[in-house]
Amino acid sequence: MDELKQLQKDVTKAIDQYEAKRRNEALAAIEATAKEHGFSVAELTGSVSARKGKQPLPPKxxxxxxxxxxxxxxxxxxxxxxxxxxxxxxxxxxxxx
Incomplete structure (x- = not known):
């Protein structure tokens, strides 16, 4: 049973890594296409990426x-x-x- 549970964890981890890789590849392709046309993805979608443009709130x-x-x-x-x-x-x- 322990081996099966470990195998399940390994498979879940591999699936997550594969999906993340595919997502990153898709994002890179979108960014490259937008750049070819002289835009950024944020300009085209009307939003700013949470990782790049979100400013921290001032302390209260x-x-x-x-x-x-x-x-x-x-x-x-x-x-x-x-x-x-x-x-x-x-x-x-x-x-x-």
Missing amino acids: YAHPENPSLTWSGRGRQPAWIKEGLESGKSMNDYLIK
Whole structure:
């Protein structure tokens, strides 16, 4: 049974790698065609790739003792926020003023 489970993992990994390779090849072909016509893919689709053009949000919250630790207020809460909330602090205590 252990060998079958390992084989299943290996097959799943191989399929994922194959699909990623095909996706990257398709993307490269699309980008090459767009470039031949003097455009970028983002210009043609009217969007900006999340990896290339998305700017990080400015920080909204900061750690009171270590101001280099910041958080925009979006996504997963940092551990220092969770710990502070559990100890009775409020989100207003962390706001950058």
